[in-house]
Amino acid sequence: MSVDARLYVSRLSGSATVPPSKSAAHRAVLCAALADGVSHITNIEYSQDIRATLGAAAQLGAKIQEEPDSLTITGRGNASGFVTVTRPVFCNESGSTLRFMIPLFSLTAQKVRFTGNGRLFDRPQAVYQMLFDRQGLRFEQAHDGITIFGRLRPGGFTLPGDVSSQFISGLLFATPLMESESTIEVLAPYESRSYVDLTIAAMQQFGIKVASRARKNGSVLYRIPAPQRYIASDFAVEGDYSQAAFLAVLGCVIGGISVTGLNPASQQGDKVILEILQRCGGKFKAVEGGYKFSRSLLRATEIDLADCPDLGPVLFTLGCFCSGETVIHNAGRLRLKESDRIEAMQTELKKMGARIEVDGDEVHITGVALHAPNAPLSGHNDHRIVMALAVAACGSGLPALISGAEAVNKSWPAFWDTLRSLGAKVEFD
Ligand SMILES: O=C(O)C1=C[C@@H](OP(=O)(O)O)[C@@H](O)[C@H](O)C1
Numbered sequence: 509m510s511v512d513a514r515l516y517v518s519r520l521s522g523s524a525t526v527p528p529s530k531s532a533a534h535r536a537v538l539c540a541a542l543a544d545g546v547s548h549i550t551n552i553e554y555s556q557d558i559r560a561t562l563g564a565a566a567q568l569g570a571k572i573q574e575e576p577d578s579l580t581i582t583g584r585g586n587a588s589g590f591v592t593v594t595r596p597v598f599c600n601e602s603g604s605t606l607r608f609m610i611p612l613f614s615l616t617a618q619k620v621r622f623t624g625n626g627r628l629f630d631r632p633q634a635v636y637q638m639l640f641d642r643q644g645l646r647f648e649q650a651h652d653g654i655t656i657f658g659r660l661r662p663g664g665f666t667l668p669g670d671v672s673s674q675f676i677s678g679l680l681f682a683t684p685l686m687e688s689e690s691t692i693e694v695l696a697p698y699e700s701r702s703y704v705d706l707t708i709a710a711m712q713q714f715g716i717k718v719a720s721r722a723r724k725n726g727s728v729l730y731r732i733p734a735p736q737r738y739i740a741s742d743f744a745v746e747g748d749y750s751q752a753a754f755l756a757v758l759g760c761v762i763g764g765i766s767v768t769g770l771n772p773a774s775q776q777g778d779k780v781i782l783e784i785l786q787r788c789g790g791k792f793k794a795v796e797g798g799y800k801f802s803r804s805l806l807r808a809t810e811i812d813l814a815d816c817p818d819l820g821p822v823l824f825t826l827g828c829f830c831s832g833e834t835v836i837h838n839a840g841r842l843r844l845k846e847s848d849r850i851e852a853m854q855t856e857l858k859k860m861g862a863r864i865e866v867d868g869d870e871v872h873i874t875g876v877a878l879h880a881p882n883a884p885l886s887g888h889n890d891h892r893i894v895m896a897l898a899v900a901a902c903g904s905g906l907p908a909l910i911s912g913a914e915a916v917n918k919s920w921p922a923f924w925d926t927l928r929s930l931g932a933k934v935e936f937d
């Protein structure tokens with residue numbers, strides 16, 4: 509059911525803790541599900557996407573015990589430990605879940621159907637289609653699901669680097685469980701690489717070895733010895749920089765906001781939000797477990813989204829608050845997410861008077877004083893659009909009605925409560 513959020517003008521300030529990193533949590537659950545023995549994962553939030561990965565992990569045969577904010581997972585060891593898959597694997601709207609699970613479920617050698625919601629099956633899957641076709645395996649994609657049949661075999665894989673890093677991560681998770689070594693060559697340009705680094709870091713924490721090297725032709729070659737076994741491990745999920753970015757931008761616009769629960773040494777690619785804000789003149793200082801953001805005179809900068817696509821929506825909002833013309837490069841991938849995020853942000857911010865021009869994969873935003881929206885703002889069934897619009901409204905002190913407010917449940921169910929804790933008045937219709 510679609511819920512409208514009414515935001516009223518109010519002064520915001522205070523301290524808020526970000527949710528656990530969704531990307532890290534997906535990876536920890538998956539590795540634990542594959543491991544021999546019992547793993548404990550702390551700092552878990554049951555967002556819709558993490559629920560999807562937990563459901564799939566259970567279908568791989570993992571035993572999962574849920575506590576309010578932690579998990580105990582007894583994994584099934586290796587591919588021969590996989591149980592019979594009797595039901596479709598429901599991925600909801602989680603691209604990560606679907607693309608991480610396809611190669612793993614192929615190892616069961618059973619016919620497996622993946623289902624989901626929203627735009628999930630409109631998002632590109634051709635990279636896997638190609639891999640399965642090459643090995644003579646079945647991969648059928650329809651608007652309401654994907655069916656696979658057949659066990660992926662080890663070997664030399666070559667993948668494009670500019671469609672989605674999730675294919676590379678998905679194949680990395682599965683290859684150690686195959687019968688012999690594989691290589692994965694990722695062709696340049698290699699985008700969202702920091703997410704693959706997170707994958708390898710998680711795999712290494714669960715005892716898996718992966719080697720990588722750059723090749724002269726610009727590609728990156730991963731070598732994954734096999735067979736290997738995931739070893740149970742305890743994993744503390746760190747705070748999410750992609751989510752911190754919403755509060756960080758708000759903090760630099762209105763001042764007086766501290767964001768905590770963050771690891772300053774994090775490997776998350778979206779930590780680059782701090783550098784971007786610095787380049788815009790954003791003022792902040794390190795505090796215990798995070799950063800305190802002060803009201804800043806923000807000026808435009810050039811931003812490359814190739815390695816931090818999830819920052820896209822909130823960077824559109826940031827551009828509106830910067831004097832001059834913000835240029836966002838390599839924004840094309842934003843069209844392949846839960847919504848077409850370029851179209852969504854342009855349409856909605858224009859209702860508040862924003863000046864945004866799109867030229868192919870490049871976006872130009874000229875800072876202007878936003879006015880109260882002349883129509884309800886649509887969240888486009890996309891959590892990051894809803895949150896970026898809420899930041900635009902709160903940052904400019906304007907009342908707004910955002911439809912589809914429940915989309916935040918995909919990644920940050922407590923988002924509205926967090927805004928309230930900072931003093932925002934939010935009502936739901
Ligand atoms: O591996 C991950 O956890 C993710 C990878 C990124 O996707 P792409 O590689 O498709 O850009 C990102 O947008 C997504 O939200 C999470």
Ligand SMILES: C=C(OP(=O)(O)O)C(=O)O
Nearest residue numbers: 601602603604605818845
């Ligand atoms: C695109 C996202 O996630 P996924 O690809 O896992 O659906 C996101 O969280 O913004």
